[in-house]
Amino acid sequence: MTERILGPVHPTSAATATLRPLFLGAVTFSPGSLLGGWQERTATRTLPHCAEQLEAAGALDNFRRVTGEADGDHRNMWFADSDVYKTLEAAAWQLGRTPDDAELRAFLETTAALVAKAQGDDGYLNSYFTVVKPELRWRELHWSHELYCAGHLIQAAVAAARAGVGAQLVTVARRFADLIVERFSRVDDVDGHPEIETALVELYRVTGHRPYLDLAKRFLDLRGHGLLDGGRFGSRYLQDHEPVRTAGEVAGHVVRQLYLLAGVVDVAVETRDDELLDAARRLWADAFGTRTYLTGAQGSRHRDEAFGDPYELPPDRAYGETCAAIASFHWNWRLLLATGEGKYADEMERVLYNAIAGSTALDGTHFFYANPLHLRTGHDGSHEDAPSHRLPWYSCACCPPNLARLVASLSGYVATTDPGGLQVHLYADGTLQTTVDGAEVRVVTRTGYPWDGRVEISVTTDAALTLSLRIPGWAAGALVDGVPAEVHDGYAAVRRDWTAGATVVLDLPMPARLVRPHPRIDAVRGCVAVTRGPLVYCLEQADLPAGVTLEDVRLDVGAPLVAGRLPDVPVTLAARGRVETPASDELYPAEAEEPHGEPIELTAIPYFLWGNREPGPMRVWLPVAR
Structure with missing residues (x-):
């Protein structure tokens, strides 16, 4: 039965985890919900696309x-094997939900057979080093992956086993x-790219x-x-x-750092190592207190795909790699499982609905690798490192199969249990x-979330159950049954x-809000x-x-924000502003001149939906009208 399949993260009974994840099949999203539609699109479009x-x-x-x-040279990145494995993992989770998918099962089995055939007699498996650098096996760990x-x-094997x-x-x-x-276990070596832990x-x-477990530790x-x-990037990279036990700040390549910290928490809860868990929480406070974009994206620097200095969060130069957003969700x-604290679920939600969701086009077959918060007019998007629109694949193709x-496995992240309780972390229309x-619990959720903040949760069980509902940090004035x-x-x-069954109504107010940046984020000061x-x-x-340049638009913060809609966009926000055209074409005029201003209606x-109509400039942080 699919409801008995364990999900991607499942601490043992001896671990110090506060919350217990549900079985993967315990949650079913309604097809018409945002998460349900996304999961269906991944199954029918993204996953087959990755396989192709x-x-x-x-x-x-x-x-x-x-x-x-096959003959010829090794193709693509030297770590392209990982793209195959991530796709196999996605296929295994999907087969856990839809076991009758014969085409997907054939892909998994034939690919697994190919991988098995390529494995060495001693168990070693890496297509690049086996063919290209057999004499350097395990000798270039700083870069070998x-x-x-x-x-x-x-x-992938864990997913297949489960x-x-x-x-x-x-x-x-x-x-x-x-x-x-x-x-x-006998040498002092580590890999340059954490993930094995x-x-x-x-x-x-x-x-x-x-x-x-001992080797991970x-x-x-x-x-x-x-x-x-x-x-050239140095040891911080x-x-x-x-x-990690003494580090005071996150550093270096973001995906490496976040994968490492996911492993830190895993080891900490299985070995009951409070010092290690405290280190993860300390580094979380630094990452989310000073180095995270409004969308949940992380990574300010293209040069080394890295965190920047505290408050170094330029919107147009944001790297915000999709894999980093996924790693943040995992961490x-x-x-959340280790502590039960809602701030971690808040960050899961923020990065899921913004940075992660924005990385994939509505067709499910085009993707962003980097996720900026501002695409400038005149941007040169001819290179895949910073394209102007989503691409079907990349030479470094880590992100699409990671998304898949x-x-x-997304239904495995919705809710948890503890003795006597059920906790709901992510809201979506569907059943649980x-x-x-030991008592059976059935939950039916009816909601238009995230477009509508009303969540009706009907529960039927004989258990003396405490139902815990996450109240997001942005939801001031939330009501439970009025x-x-x-x-x-x-x-x-x-x-x-x-x-006899009972329904709880959660109302999360969703007024449109203006958010101001921390004053130390120089790149968006005044926005x-x-x-x-x-x-x-x-x-x-x-x-x-026509004729209006995005960078000339200013927002009137005194005008109301009014909800509307467009095709494929259930809720838009209408605003007012001004187009302030520079009075001079000089790059640095000697005296500041008042720009020419005209009112404009804005939508x-x-x-997460940007770039689905046509390539073009986009902006999250908006300058304020004078």
């Missing part, structure tokens, strides 16, 4: 060169994991084999002692400049069936007699952003009159 691109771009041929079934690729293979598919893939991953344990912990959770404890050659989920594996203290919500750690607790509920809004050139759309 693995073939067309040559990632599968890289394995065939190992087996002697060998353990990073192994981590994604293991995570979904009851791809038994061959599980065998391959365990053979490789055993080789890694044998080799790295959280994968090993989850493999331990599946198998109960303690050496996997060893990798964490070795990191930060200068074992890696940071090259690789998070090898300071041990926050683990912290997250969305395919689980057990609390009464102001009493909020503790981000949740309102509801206790009822549920035996405001428009939000409504969990959604960040933006202006697009497509909604401006803002949700940030």
Whole structure:
């Protein structure tokens, strides 16, 4: 039964996790809901597209060169194996939900067979180093991504094991994991790209084999002692400049840092290491207190895909890699399970509905790698590092299959349980069936969220259940059954007699709001952003009159923001502003001259929907009219 399939993160009974995730099939989204539609589009469009691109771009041929079934040079990035593994993981989660998908099952089984055939006699598996650099196996760990690729293979195997598919893939991953344990338990080496840590912990959770957990902890404890050659980016880029237990700030390549911190939380809860968990929480406070964009994106610098200095958050130069947004979602989920604190679910929601959702086009087959908050007029989008529109694939194709594996397993992140309680973290129209203290619980949710803040939750159970509803930090004045919500750690607790069924109505006020940046964020000083509920809004050139340049638009903060709609956009926001055309064409006029101003009616759309009509400029942070 699909409802008994464990999801991507499932701490053991001996772990110190506060909350327990539900089985993957416990939650079913309604097809008409935002999350339900996204999940269906991923199943029917994104996942098949990824499978096709693995073939067309040559990632599968890289394995065939190992087996002697293909000729020529290795294609794409030296870590392209990981794209195959992430797609396999997505396929496994999807088959856990729709086991009768014969075409998807055939893809998984034939690809797993190819991977198995490419595996060495000793268990080693990496198409690049096996063919191109066999003499340098394990000798270029600062840059090789060998353990990073192994981590994604293991995570695909975890998904396959839990979904009851791809038994061959599980065998391959365990053979490789055993080789890694044998080799790295005896040497002081770590991989330049963290990912193996959280994968090993989850493999331990599946198998109960303690050496996997012990090696994950060893990798964490070795990191930060200068074992890696940071090259021109330095040791901070690789998070090898300071041990995680004492680090006071996030640093370096964002995806590396966030994958590492996800592993930190996993190891901390399984080994009951409070010092390690405290380190993760300390670094979270730095990341989300000084280095996170309004959309939840992280990464200010294109040069090394890295965090910037505190408050260095330029909107037009934002890198905001899609994989970093997904890694943030993963890290926050683990912290939520460990602590039960709603601030982590708030960040999951923010990054999910904005940075992550915005990375994928409505057709499900075009994607952003970087996610800026401002695309300038005249932007040169000819290179895939900073395109003006979403692309179907990338030479470094990490993001599309990463999106597929997250969305395919998204129902596993909605709710949790603890002794005597059920907690709802993400709101979506649909149903939930689980057990609390051995008693069956059925929940039906009716809502138009995130477009509408009214959430009706009907519960039927014989359990003495406490229903905890997340009250987002933006939802001032939230009501539970018409009464102001009493909020503790981000949740309102509801206790009822549920035996005959009872409905709780949560009202989350969703007025359009103007948000101002912290005064130290120099790049957007004097600007405001428009939000409504969990959604960040933006202006697009497509909604401006002909002849108006987006950078000349100023927002009238004294005028009301009025809800409206467009095709494919359930809620737009109408605003007023001015077009302030510069009085001079000089780049630096000697004296400031008053610009020429004309009133203008503006339409803002949700940030995650930008770029779906036509390529063109976009802006989240808007200068204020004089």
